[in-house]
Amino acid sequence: MLRIYNTLTRKKEDFQTLELNVVKMYVCGVTVYNDAHVGHAMFALVFDIIRRYLEYRGYKVKHVMNYTDVDDKIINRANQLKEDPLELAQRYIDDYAQNLKDLNILPAAINPRATQTMGEIQTMVKGLIEKGFAYAASNGDVYFRVTKDPDYGKLSGRKLEDMQAGARVEVGEAKEHPMDFALWKAAKPGEPSWDSPWGKGRPGWHIECSAMNLKELGEQIDIHGGGNDLIFPHHENEIAQSESFTGKQFARFWIHNGMLQLGGEKMSKSLGNIVGIREFLSKRDADVMRMLVLAGNYRAPLIFNDETLDAAEKSLERLKSGLRAARPDAKGIPSGSASELMSQAEATQQSFTNAMDDDFNTPLALAAIHELVKAINTARDEGATDDQLKPAQFTLRELNSVLGLRLQEKKGSGDADKFIDLLVEVRSEVRKQKLWSLSDQIRDKLKSLGVTIEDSKEGTTWRWG
RNA sequence: GGCGUCGUGGCCAAGUGGUAAGGCAAGGGUCUGCAAAACCCUCAUCACGGGUCCGAAUCCCGUCGACGCCUCCA
Structure with a gap:
């Protein structure tokens, strides 16, 4: 039985899907206004591993990852570069897609974009206003009315009263409550905008994800994922909007990955401590980044430095050693030893599944794989032939590919x-x-x-x- | 200040009540002309202080510390 830690309940829970053998999984993607960095690689890898494992377990995964292609950051950057905001977004979307491919990340089934979901966004905003969960303010913005939502704060474990103290209200905002957040923002001159019942404007940050979910996966989904820095306010607000709109529970499981740390701090665009994905891949193999992620729990902070990367790289070499051919003089090992190797492979497969079933415990899964590598290498040293090694190596390859590791030997030019x-x-x-x-x-x-x-x-x- | 996660060997990291997985590094050995690879062996009592229990890294209380969120963020 697969168990997954659910941020909503702060517990591991048995994983059950709404629809038999189908997983509807929505992962919050990125805002495309700049080159992606290895922190983005981490989150993408985490959910790629989860997706691969779910598929290995026989689920059909409807994997949706969005692109936020209209917001302040994009507009500011476009102004800087004197480029059209939508073209700039497109450029970075293409770039990001290539990064994911280079990292051996399986493409999501659908990559919706905010700008292509305007109809659904407006439908939701309209509906929320009709139900009294939102109001059009005097400045042309539409806000969500947090006081109308009794369980607002349930994901992040905050109470409205606690939040008020630290809340900052910008001058000129026409909110009823400091924590009310924008569903629709009135357009400022020169900004991309869309016609709406509330005048020209663009969607707020959170509503797009709710709308894209509704459009692509329906009112209820199985898994909603993203970085843990999105828990508040982004995901909290998504829940508020979606559940207020549909009256149903939105996502069954909320999965959040930890932050990648560089020099003891979260890697982020605003801190400026960034290593780009492209820069990383020019120096190391994609498997190394993946191995780094696999070596730790996906919910914990991931320490990114030369030391941890070197260790990941060596650990990969070790896995690869298990795939090497028999010794040139291999005479074969007794059939008893050969069948022992096969039982080891089966045992490893079982431990692997048990580990992954426990909230995707990849460090434990890797330990199981390393055990198999050792058994294969020992057999090879004892003179096992390729035929005798093959079944165990097949399992080794299979389990590694569930984790998304390619384990390719480096290649020169074939000539x-x-x-x-x-x-x-x-x-x-x-x-x-x-x-x-x-x-x-x-x-x-x-x-x-x-x-x-x-x-x-x-x-x-x-x-x- | 509030909310949350967490503190295991030199480094990364499993383990949530019965006497500490795995990887990297280090040291020793087998093999080798040497080396490399592989294999074998060695290397921690779990931040600190109390408490519960026959028994705790694992439960409770406290202290210290780290990180994330509370403002854009994977």
Whole structure:
């Protein structure tokens, strides 16, 4: 039984879907006004892993991830660059999609955008006004009336009274209550705007997600996800809007990932401590970022630095070692040992599932996988043939792909391989003549070109990396 | 100030009542001409102080500390 920690109840709960074997999952995407950084990569990876695991468990996942393509940040940046805001948003959407692809993240089924959901947004705003949950203010904005919503604050565990103290009301706002938030914002000159019953304007930050949910997945969904920095106010407000509008529970499970930390602080655009996804991928493999995420609990802060990245990279190497071919002189191991290896593979598969079923406990799942790697390597050392290793390696590959790890050996240009083979062959002759310094020289030079040579009693193997 | 999460070996990190998984690093060993890889061995009593219990990292109280949110944010 899959259990998932639900932010709403602060407990792990048995996961049950509204519709048999179908998971409706909505994940809050990004506001597209700048290059994405590795913090965004983390959240995207977390939900990619969740999605892959749900599919592995036999669910059909309706995965929706939105793009917020109209808001203050985009408009400001567009003004800076003297670019059309919508074109700028499009540019960053394309860019972000490419980042996700490079990170081996499966594309969501649907990527709705605020600007393409105007009809539903206005329908909701209208409905909320009719039901008394919202009001058009004198300044042309439409606000949600938090005092009308009895359980406002249930997701973030806040009470309206507690929040009032710290609430800041900007001058000129026409709110009834300081915590009321905008559903619709009247357009200022030069801003992108849409016609509405309340005059030209654009949607507030939160309503778009409610509307996109309604449009793409319906009134109720199974999982709503995002970073834990969105719990308040964004998700709190989504709940308020959606549930006030439909009168039904909005999302059954709220899943939130922890923040990526750089130098002890959350990585964020406003703090400026940013490592871009593209920058990261120019230095390290996508698997490394994924391994870093897998090494920790998705809800906890993730420490991002050279030390943790190096460890992740080495850990990956270790997983890859399990996939290597049998030794050149493999004579086979007794059938008893071979079937033991297969039982180990089955046991690992079971521990893996148990771990992942417990709120996606990836560190524990990885521990299980490492156990299998050790068993495979031991069998190989004992002389297992490729045929004997294959079933266990198949399981290893399968489990890693559930986590989204590719474990690709590095590759050079394919043409080089033949020449390296030749060089290695010649070096073997040189070694037979015990010309060690020459053979070591070849090994060192190849190493600096990215080719690793490994000698053993039975022969020499080489690989990229 | 309020709300929330959390504090496990050099680093990352599982473990929520019965005497501490895994990875990285380090040291020793097998193998090797040397090296690399792989394999074997070694390496923590769980922030601090009280309490409950036959028994606590795990429950309760307190203290200290970290991080997130309360304002745009994955």
